[in-house]
Amino acid sequence: MIIIMKHDATDEQVNHVTDKLKSLGFGVHLSKGIERTVIGAIGDKRLLISQNVQMLPGVSELVPISKPYKLVSREFKTDDTIVRISENLSVGAGMPLLVIAGPCSVESKEQIISTAKAIKAAGASALRGGAYKPRSSPYAFQGLGEEGLKFMAEAKKETGLPIVTECLDPRDLPTVLKYADVIQIGARNMQNFVLLREVGKIKKPVLLKRGGGSTIEELLMSAEYILSEGNRNVILCERGIRTLETYTRNTLDLSAVPVIKDLTHLPIVVDPSHGTGKWKYVPTMSLAAVAAGADGLIIEVHPHPDAALSDGPQSLTPENFASLMVQIKKVAQAIGRKV
């Protein structure tokens, strides 16, 4: 940690800071500049003391020189993490592109089974579907609950596709675990630390979505919660951030893909459906995500988008999804990736 003193800090104040640091077990390097004195604190207790040192008289600001996350960082683990979803399906660098598809909400047995068959035929590798839905209005459809999970299980039995589904409530986790292959933590729960700790205690993969108002560093801190509890099977997901732009529901931050590959060893998938909010932009942004190096895609597909109980406007029909898969394979091939 670097402590930058104010330009008019007195020698006494500088000494007070260095004494405090030494008493806390830090090595100290002093650097007197023309405008300011700068103190380097060597050691690793920054989390305990950062705030207090910041309050000492004469201190202008503190500059951390280590990142606040550890287990998720490339510096802690240089080789890429490959997350295994089922016997034959893994996601991460060097693996074939993971394509998760399916409706926003499970609405009926017929709906989810027909969707599963269609996306399987088109080449998808896993099935998404929400049984517990976080809706901004208390009056909107909230999901079928365990019944929805049972319908997904039947769809899995018929197609062999692993299940990706969201858990909202720590009290529902045992139920969700009976059916899900991957537990999704939604964007609105990215900083629900209670829930993060719970999914940190399980072994199944967790798909952690970036919050719409969150930075990449905060996403990584939330992943750190999960890893720090023991679950290393975390798949990150970029699904758009909130900006001033209104023509799209969110602004899909595709730069996050190479940045995340730089900062962490965890896989990163992209959700162009929430990222744009409009089905007509989903194919283009799916291709862009593949070209940007994403390890996978999660795409909303509904047999009848105009009758969907949620997110119809951003859902592809099975036919559009099948066409898209053809294009995805071409772009993946162009950058040397399998699908």
Next chain:
Amino acid sequence: MIIIMKHDATDEQVNHVTDKLKSLGFGVHLSKGIERTVIGAIGDKRLLISQNVQMLPGVSELVPISKPYKLVSREFKTDDTIVRISENLSVGAGMPLLVIAGPCSVESKEQIISTAKAIKAAGASALRGGAYKPRSSPYAFQGLGEEGLKFMAEAKKETGLPIVTECLDPRDLPTVLKYADVIQIGARNMQNFVLLREVGKIKKPVLLKRGGGSTIEELLMSAEYILSEGNRNVILCERGIRTLETYTRNTLDLSAVPVIKDLTHLPIVVDPSHGTGKWKYVPTMSLAAVAAGADGLIIEVHPHPDAALSDGPQSLTPENFASLMVQIKKVAQAIGRKV
């Protein structure tokens, strides 16, 4: 709801939309303009059908003409809600300014009792303190849990100040309710709908903080969750939103005060400590919040900010808080409000 058709929508498409609306029980008004046809749908089932209508061929966009919240709206209830916190303490329009003060985290019995005595002496009306802390790092201090609540109870016994404290986990709610007079829902949990439903089922007042990336409408929708479960004792709290500005931790949106007074009957308090993140700006912004018409303030006060386990940099000393109370009274008087 207004349905705006595309400029090249065919008569057949217009008819298809009006037929669908009529079959759903809506009254329909058609308005053919020079550039576009516009359809007015009269009725109140918009939440069920909005998405599907949006998908019909020829539809350009839907414009809701009712607000998505009901119970919290001024239109539903025109007179101001006064939330009663204890026998002698209420918050809302026309009531004296509510001043909640105390440390970010409860750290020890001594700390919370001495703070409570100091803020009581200075004129505060309630005591804040966190026993369960939502921290962005899993390695940061997470709060004392029930022990912290017990310390707060002792502080209450000594001073008579009601307790405002946060609940993070629906499973902790029964414990928190044993001690708290007001349950705080933190900014990061503003859209934790599971938690909102739980505090909707209780009777005690809920202090609902606006999320840093959330709009006023979303705050009101979250309050709607609580009211829709039966708890009408909701106090809203503006605590700053995230912007590009970095000299302050957040950007305190004081315009939210008059806007919220316009849109809802619920009381609104302001948190200048999180709003600015720096104690030296807290007094000024407290006065500005009072002048803006806030029904109360929630201010971080710590006996030794430079030794605080969390949020030291934004905490006032008891001395500074006492000076501030003097100024607050003057500004409150200038706008005709008691403290």
Next chain:
Amino acid sequence: MIIIMKHDATDEQVNHVTDKLKSLGFGVHLSKGIERTVIGAIGDKRLLISQNVQMLPGVSELVPISKPYKLVSREFKTDDTIVRISENLSVGAGMPLLVIAGPCSVESKEQIISTAKAIKAAGASALRGGAYKPRSSPYAFQGLGEEGLKFMAEAKKETGLPIVTECLDPRDLPTVLKYADVIQIGARNMQNFVLLREVGKIKKPVLLKRGGGSTIEELLMSAEYILSEGNRNVILCERGIRTLETYTRNTLDLSAVPVIKDLTHLPIVVDPSHGTGKWKYVPTMSLAAVAAGADGLIIEVHPHPDAALSDGPQSLTPENFASLMVQIKKVAQAIGRKV
């Protein structure tokens, strides 16, 4: 235009509004709903009257049903505009990908000529370079002025590459026009309406960059300024918007590419150098931009990025640029586009 009345608007207020609209020459349709009355105003004088109607007693809000731009809209001109840069070089839908490359600032004759030769050899189609630089600090390098333009002219003579360069000041425009093939309007000047009008009066193509805090609609309104003065040769440029994310200099909004193709007939190019601010993310985001359907790229290349007087950190070396061109061709081919 739709006028939504307040839920408690009186009949008198409604009549007052309809009378005013009729007196202004509008056709009027009235729609009385359960909660509110809605008035449709048919005609095309919305720009003149919108504000005043909004102020009438009983009016809640106005909803425009036409877009505020005309000449740039797809509705005005459905076929794609192809902008001709030189005898052999055009940009737009169906044209080969336009690749503009070169340094942020022209620094010397040697620098710009060696860069021009290197990018030409790698397959670039035009040369960028700044002679007048808008810098946030008055103490930073402000460009070589006309001398820089002369160096660019020599580079053009040696390579045949057309010149893309920025104009900051309407008084410099005649000078810049002597040398430039495309006049760039920088992000900070996107709403410098004085400058927009001036470049609207010329015939040469204008590359209009989206401001970092601007929406797509505002970009289109700024383009409308240029077209409304008579110059239809406008090339739009997405170069990143400002968000909370700090790992990248800006957030490159690639969704803007398909959205802009939807809303306007004008070509759109992408600047991944300013979009990310870090050279190591430029290749990946260039490929993503091509996959997203961009009509071109504008990429910073400098022979010695570590000695650049501006934007070194986001500049590619000629070698990296050459490698990137190989990858760009593969991705372009995958989506059926030539380079």
Next chain:
Amino acid sequence: MIIIMKHDATDEQVNHVTDKLKSLGFGVHLSKGIERTVIGAIGDKRLLISQNVQMLPGVSELVPISKPYKLVSREFKTDDTIVRISENLSVGAGMPLLVIAGPCSVESKEQIISTAKAIKAAGASALRGGAYKPRSSPYAFQGLGEEGLKFMAEAKKETGLPIVTECLDPRDLPTVLKYADVIQIGARNMQNFVLLREVGKIKKPVLLKRGGGSTIEELLMSAEYILSEGNRNVILCERGIRTLETYTRNTLDLSAVPVIKDLTHLPIVVDPSHGTGKWKYVPTMSLAAVAAGADGLIIEVHPHPDAALSDGPQSLTPENFASLMVQIKKVAQAIGRKV
């Protein structure tokens, strides 16, 4: 400047950086930590070399320890700048509150003279009015030009109120200077560096508005442009920043007032009209701005807001403005300030 090396930087890389720094005339302090090596560079040439050092092998990031602005900083000039507008009118710390009022646009002689008389009677100290208007649409009213300035001059003759008016184009500056007492640089031109340099060469006060997408630091850098050319008479203006919130036109950042007072010696005024965009919130936010310590206010007043050619919805009537002045005086008195 602090140079933080990568955690795996080699000794050779560290030596290369220190050699480079020494060759550039910097003093160097080396601090080897457990995780990283940190280099302190002592000297003041950071603007020339920062980018190049950032590119050296092994360098992770650079941390500036000086602010990028000088002449505007408190460190350069500790005592508050008082800007003199006319013989009897000055603005700054300790001075009476400056209240500038008037219409968005000058529309006619009658309009501006009647407004000037009304605001003068209510206690305003200066008259605002736009003759050259920066409008986002080329089809919107663009102002009366010099004719508008002449009308303002007549209003000044009748009331004695000094004139505050915007200049958009460096070519118009001589004309504007013939009439104006304070030259306004609008939010959209905050980074029009050409215009900033021009108003830096004059002696009259400049009212510099913060751009809606700009940080406080960027505002200060723009002020630095003006001071660096020789004009020290700069008045800063907070007028709201763009956020996700839509109930207000902008989000008025009142925390900017105490922050700016901390960082610079220049006066700061607040524009609650653009800050909120709705006249009904203007009085409350005016009082809040005074309580926050603003040195002045700039408020839109129009004799007939519902007939205004621009910004009607955010304009007060003369009657509302007069009532507001009464309240302003009370709040100002409460914090010890004259009006």
